[in-house]
Amino acid sequence: MSKEVAKERSMIIQKEMMTRLFRDLGNARETGKKVVYTFVPGNISELILSFDMLPVYPEINALQSGMRKKSGGYIRDAEQHGHSEDVCTYVKCDVGMMLNGNIGPTGEKIPSPDLLLLSYTGCFTFLKWFETLERLYPGVPVALLHTPYQEAHKITPEMTAYMVKQLKEEVIPKMEKVSGNKYDEEKLKAILRNSSQVEDYIVKIFDTTKHRPSPIDAYFAGVYYIGPINSGFRGTPEAVDYYAELYKEILTRIDKKLGPITPEGEMEEERFRLVVEGPPNWTHFREFWKLFYDMGAVIVASSYTKVGGVYDMGFRVNPDKPLESLAEYCMNCYTNLNLEQRVELLSKCITDYHADGFLVNSIKSCNSFSAGQLMIMQQLERKLEIPVGFIESDLVDPRYFSYSNIKNRLESFFQMLEQRKMIVTR
Amino acid sequence: MNTLKEIAALCEDLAFDLSFARAREWKSQEAGRVVVGHMPIYFPREIIHAANGLAVGILGGGDKKLIIKGDAYYQSYICHMPRSIVELVLDKHFEGFDGFIFPSICDVIRNLSGMFQLMGEGKFVKYLDLPQNFKAHIGGTFYRHELQTVMDEVFKLNGVVITAERLNHSIGLFNLNRRLICQLYDIRQDFPWRMTAADLYHIVRAGYVIPVEEHNGILEQAVRLIQQETGDPMDKIRVLVMGAFCEQPPAGLIRTIELAGCYIVEDDFLLGARWIQGDIGTGSADPLEAITSAYLEKSTFSSSVYDVGNPKEARLLDLIRKRKIDGVIFAAPSFCDPALLDHPILQKECNDKNIRFISFLYSENTGQFKVIKEQVGTFSDSIKLWD
């Protein structure tokens, strides 16, 4: 492992983008910009941008709090305010952060919302989360966008029509009222044209893991790559530039036959290629990642990088049909796919990216991901005869990250992969 | 049956018959009949009835089913009911069921629908996406289409055309069913000593697994009998139990609460049976529209429906007033996000309004009630002593 960790240009661009966003949020009251709280899966940030409003994603705040080791305290505070130990820790982390002054990752206060946009896709807890926020911010209007589930393996015209009507008659009028701006379809189309380019880049970037060695880690680094599209930049020219730069860097790595960059430099030997299902743990992110790169394990695809949109099955926004496109985008997010579709998507990843093993990181907090994961695992094992592994942790509750437990399980899993490789080679 | 106790005992047997014998027997009595299982909380059973079908409520294995294989399908931090449902599938308890409906109430039930699909259980599996938009031309249109999809699935199985007349007839039977259940609750509110909450629970729950006509007969008898004086009033507090709308508390827990100094005069145990508040019109040329409008306009409160513009606190207070409640018991299944995320909101309201409450968690197979009994006993004593 090389210890040289030089920051690539794309990393610097991303950092600047995020700093600017949080600065804009910090200045929102002075600049008069209105602030919309919304969620990552099914985030219709293009529509928010078309009204010149600023998005805030409570999940992103929660994960940032996890990475900054603040979430444990926030969760305890929320529990002292009556929240159960048993529920999603993102919600409790967000409530705790608010009880502690709502200070964001850059140290600036995150402004209160002017609109709560509940575009809930793939997770019922979002409903409950916003019911809670509605009480913490009394009087703030709520715009609800119900995203039907792909229960029958497809998006029907009725599902799209239902969503478009909600957009036209519930969401847009509320956005017009809050922002004081009229809905401008041409502006939205222009933003969506950028989104469509960004989506192309996302697919190309995550498809580079076909190479050996894989030039990127599609989980641990992947969560950084999806940062801009999941925090309000999808549809912006900055996002197009960022992804163009990132893609260029990755192509250079492929030319040079370089493996992925880790916090300790380049991974030199690729020993295992894995597909991972489930979100990562944020409170011990670095330690968690290290357990993989120390063993030469690279993640060649992950479902988590698809929570904010699934593009590798062909979906792209169509700027000529802006509202229909936004609706279909929401319905296409990973946790809005039914279990069979999830199995299919994961099998495709395993096959296309020549994975040696499939690993589930099951998150205590998250019923949306976790319920059914064991069956997904069984199905893939049976269908593809691939070794499967299972670990458990939580998103932002440090009490549920057991380093030794995870290490032991991963070691056994890697041993199993090693043995299998030997058998296959023989 | 001459007494409420006899009725309740029969209903208890029916309600917890995990072989679903009565449903199977009913199906076998006539060609073309279908049996469709549905998960909590609410499903308009009228549309299955009108298609010559029986909608059977699936509420898990409770404390009657030992979990051996189901645990391999769920992590420890997911509520208990889905694993007992999977156990029932694997042990073939649903053999002969034609289809399954999964109303959209939470991610666990949603993903369970996918597991049924993957296991190939039933001839159809339908996740019924209940709209969160309550405008007729938006959520109503969508919901109507969802119901039509269910009706189309059943039609594929038995070819029964649901005419307006048939559907109106079914609506009438379920209107009567809800009216009778509400009557039982209303009478019991004034005379809770005449029938235990567990007996009432069993009588209502039997309706989930037998034809509505038979259940209406049972309810009519129960309503007649509860009007006669039996037993003696006791010095107990009047409580509302909330949070138990999906995974059901074991009957032992319901009994424990009443043995520990409480009368449960309101609850959300089998909320689906009373989901629609009032009657659905029976004279419409378009009865599916009537069912749709009833969902939009007459649904009760639920943790699975966003309460924008209809705050849950206000509805809790209404119930407390209506049922003259002394204290609230928040009882929720472990790991149930919908119920548990409501509790801080509702408990804050109780605190603000000086309403006493306690809370605890259970699972459908909880077998030890000692701690809960002590907790409830102390709660009841404190209210009796100080209020």
Ligand code: SF4
């Ligand atoms: S349950 Fe999962 S998807 Fe839903 S808010 Fe919590 S972490 Fe996010």
Ligand code: SF4
């Ligand atoms: S008990 Fe709660 S979490 Fe479990 S299936 Fe029912 S509603 Fe969902």
